[in-house]
Amino acid sequence: MEYNGAAIVAMVGKNCVAIAADKRLGAQAMTVSTNFQKVFPMTDKTYIGLAGLATDVSTLHSKFRRKVTEYAMEENRTIEPKTFAHVVSATLYEKRFGPYFIEPVIAGLDANNEPFICSMDLIGCINFAKDFVVAGTASQNLYGMAESLWEPNLEPEELFEAVGQTLLNAVDRNAVSGWGGIVHVITPERIITRELKGRMD
Amino acid sequence: MQALKSGEQNLGTSIMAVQFDGGVIIGADSRTTSGAYIGNRVTDKLTKVHDRIYCCRSGSAADTQAIADIVHYYLQSYAAEHNGTGTEPTTRVAANIFKDLCYTNKDALSAGIIVAGWDKHTGGSVYNIPLGGSLHKQSFAIGGSGSTYIYGYCDSEFKEGMSKDECIEFTKNALALAMSRDGSSGGVIRLAIITKDGVERLIIPGDNLPRFYETQ
Numbered sequence: 525m526e527y528n529g530a531a532i533v534a535m536v537g538k539n540c541v542a543i544a545a546d547k548r549l550g551a552q553a554m555t556v557s558t559n560f561q562k563v564f565p566m567t568d569k570t571y572i573g574l575a576g577l578a579t580d581v582s583t584l585h586s587k588f589r590r591k592v593t594e595y596a597m598e599e600n601r602t603i604e605p606k607t608f609a610h611v612v613s614a615t616l617y618e619k620r621f622g623p624y625f626i627e628p629v630i631a632g633l634d635a636n637n638e639p640f641i642c643s644m645d646l647i648g649c650i651n652f653a654k655d656f657v658v659a660g661t662a663s664q665n666l667y668g669m670a671e672s673l674w675e676p677n678l679e680p681e682e683l684f685e686a687v688g689q690t691l692l693n694a695v696d697r698n699a700v701s702g703w704g705g706i707v708h709v710i711t712p713e714r715i716i717t718r719e720l721k722g723r724m725d
Numbered sequence: 726m727q728a729l730k731s732g733e734q735n736l737g738t739s740i741m742a743v744q745f746d747g748g749v750i751i752g753a754d755s756r757t758t759s760g761a762y763i764g765n766r767v768t769d770k771l772t773k774v775h776d777r778i779y780c781c782r783s784g785s786a787a788d789t790q791a792i793a794d795i796v797h798y799y800l801q802s803y804a805a806e807h808n809g810t811g812t813e814p815t816t817r818v819a820a821n822i823f824k825d826l827c828y829t830n831k832d833a834l835s836a837g838i839i840v841a842g843w844d845k846h847t848g849g850s851v852y853n854i855p856l857g858g859s860l861h862k863q864s865f866a867i868g869g870s871g872s873t874y875i876y877g878y879c880d881s882e883f884k885e886g887m888s889k890d891e892c893i894e895f896t897k898n899a900l901a902l903a904m905s906r907d908g909s910s911g912g913v914i915r916l917a918i919i920t921k922d923g924v925e926r927l928i929i930p931g932d933n934l935p936r937f938y939e940t941q
Contacts, residue, residue: 529761553907559939699737725911725931
């Protein structure tokens with residue numbers, strides 16, 4: 525899980541959620557790219573972040589994109605974040621004895637615009653959290669930062685600051701994550717995406 | 726056989742020393758890691774072993790600190806025994822003491838050291854002592870895990886007879902490139918300029934580092 529490096533965090537705010545990730549792709553200590561995407565939109569209001577082995581990040585993104593499209597065709601509606609979380613969990617548990625080396629983080633708004641976040645381990649055990657979830661090589665650092673910076677009912681702009689600072693300061697103490705960051709804040713009206721300017725070491 | 730023990734602090738590192746007419750420039754990053762955790766982000770890897778002789782440390786933090794302390798002791802004894810001016814230990818003497826320790830204990834140690842200093846017989850000189858304990862006098866030396874990314878850059882940019890300021894730019898740019906690519910290197914760049922007039926220490930914080938092409 526430490527081969528490529530990753531740091532992902534999601535937080536709940538007042539009628540909004542935010543999800544952030546670093547942008548490094550490494551081969552152990554060597555940095556190969558500073559522009560690697562780890563957070564993907566699954567629907568207009570649901571994002572998934574995938575921390576772990578980069579090849580599995582690409583594969584699972586591809587698999588989930590197909591499953592979400594097929595769901596939309598069969599049910600003639602967009603999949604809810606909680607339902608999508610169960611789809612992810614089932615996909616991971618299918619490979620119980622030869623797993624994908626991935627820790628997913630999901631953030632979104634349901635049909636009633638209620639915030640939803642959750643994370644999972646590599647075999648699909650879901651952690652439904654009310655405050656924040658973290659994943660990746662800097663997860664312990666992220667826990668410490670999030671625990672300190674999060675408070676309930678943050679407005680979108682405040683949530684952006686909390687998530688951004690949580691990510692930036694956590695990855696600065698981890699040798700295999702960082703090299704840039706990206707934050708998505710999901711509100712009922714729109715999604716605000718911003719790049720983070722951080723240390724490139 | 727594992728080079729570092731589990732949980733042992735590692736000076737992942739990018740270190741460098743360049744000789745110029747009048748002295749030497751030495752430089753290092755400031756990151757110490759324990760696995761992927763950055764234990765110290767403002768480490769000082771440029772260690773004094775005598776008034777005008779410094780070493781750059783890479784590898785095991787414990788091993789290199791212990792070796793540097795022993796060499797510092799030996800050089801203090803040398804200076805006391807050869808008392809009077811003109812009998813300060815030369816950089817060559819210091820480098821050979823480092824080499825003896827690193828070679829004799831090669832099986833137990835994980836230490837890559839660059840020794841650099843000024844003495845009145847030769848002026849500035851740089852000695853590279855890689856893992857096995859061999860000794861190499863060079864015009865410039867690079868070491869540590871980050872050095873692998875800058876061999877090409879250094880070979881193409883280095884010229885004999887550079888001025889002090891050109892050497893500083895060369896060192897700064899090379900270390901910045903190494904810190905950008907190597908996960909085990911980062912933080913700030915620490916520089917020291919050693920001449921007959923003494924040692925001038927400089928620090929370049931992370932936001933003032935030269936930045937190069939980044940993948941878009």
